[in-house]
Amino acid sequence: MAAPDLALLLAALAMLALRGAGLLVAGALRPEHPFIAWATAVSQATLAAFVALAVLAPVGILATVPLPARLAGLAAGLLGFALLRGRLLPALGLGLGALVAVRLALGG
Amino acid sequence: MSRLPPPSRSHRRGVAEALGAPAIAMGVTFLAFGAAVREAGLALPWALGASLLVYGMAGQLVLLQFAAPGAAHGGVVPAVLGATAANARFLPMAVALAPWLGGAGWRRWLALPFIAITPWAAAMRRLPFLPAAERLPWFLGFALASWLIAGAATAAGHLLAPHLDPAARAALLFANPLYFALLMAGDLRLPPARRAILAGVLAAPAALVLPAAWSLLGAGLLGGTAAFLIGRRRGGA
The missing domain is CATH 1.20.5 (Single alpha-helices involved in coiled-coils or other helix-helix interfaces)
Structure with missing residues (x-):
């Protein structure tokens, strides 16, 4: 093999x-068991750390996107999510659109 | 019990909920992965195996990085250990999910191959509000749809790789963290989730000083345990 x-x-x-x-x-x-509550908290914190690292200190090909473009993508996505009352798909599109637009504006 | 909808309806509801934002966010990420596998010189069956059997993007990327032919620090052992550590979150996720999948019966094992971030995050938001009999069917419907989308997107990425430039792949890869950021933004109104999310973000810098493969789990353990202890103290006061 x-x-x-x-x-x-x-x-x-x-x-x-x-x-x-x-x-x-x-x-x-x-579900109310303390061990389950702890594992849930660890899983949620891991996911939050994953997102924070992907935005602030990514590795691989995502690192080729400039930090301002990544921050703009996150900010636009969250803003869209808040303004559109929690609609995921348009917020996702707004975020990715902002990332691409800022990257192009920076000449990346 | 007769008021509960039959399980097949719960299945379909799970499938329907998977075929929205979760499908797009997952699909574009797995598309980018399929393209990366082809660029690394590995065939479509390998790409599909990684997506469907490893089925956790952090571990998949580590596996690809170390296992690809000509990898600078390649090898079977670092590839397997790195991928396992990068996806070690599956363990606490499965622990957190298990009580919602029907208790001690054998049926919860049907969920085994599908425990990954996207179905887990959706299930933890949805299952507590469903009647007990609907939870496992809903999860299996959602998870199977997500799994098939991941496979199809990987195959599409592998086939389309020559047409995707690096800038496009980078943008596609960002869809995944952005999707989870949006899900978490929706969870911020719940105090236990809010504590865990904020603690995870604050612990993220710790990940930068840990070995790469262990960094995510290390930050999660640190932040999650802190959030849990703070919650216990407040709850017990």
Whole structure:
């Protein structure tokens, strides 16, 4: 088996183990259990950190987008979301549009 | 119990809710991933395997980065460890989700392959407001639709790669964090979510000093635990 295929197979098994361990541990607990509340807080904080890092300190190809363009994308998306009373799709479009527009304006 | 809609209707509602903003946000991100896999010189089956079996973008990107032929610091072991660490959030996410999927019965295991950020984030907002009998069918409908969209978008990205320039792919990749930012903005009115989100953002700089593969989980553990402890203290006062 080629190295990329072996890496994919082992990674896929590791993902099943992570998901399975969570279902195994917590399936019998009630949603109000402190352990569930803690895991929920950790998951939400991880997601928030993921977003903060993607905007402020991205890696890979996203890092080629200038910071002002990333900030404009986030700000326009959030503003649209607030003004449009929580409609996700138009807010998403506004955010991406602002990112592309500011990037073009900066000559990126 | 007779007042509850049959499970098939809950399935369809889940599918319908997946086919909006979640589908677009996920679709464009997986499209960008499919294109990146082709640029790295790997075939479509590998791209589909990564999207459908790993099914978590942070881990997929790490796997691609280390496993691609000619990767600077490549190798099977760093690829697998890096991808696992980058997606280690699946563990607390599965813990948080499990009680909403029908308790101790075996049926919750049907959800196993689909536990990923997008279905998780949608489920945590939706499931508490659904009758217990509708929760698992709703989740399976939403999750299966999302999973199929992820696969289709990956294939499309792989095929369209020659037509997508780097600037377009970068913009597409931004759809994913932006979508989650919008979801979280909607959750800010709930005090426990607000605490966790703010703590996660404040802990994000900690991620910059941790090894790259562990950075997200490290920041999440730090911020989430702090938010949980603050919430317990306030709740107990």
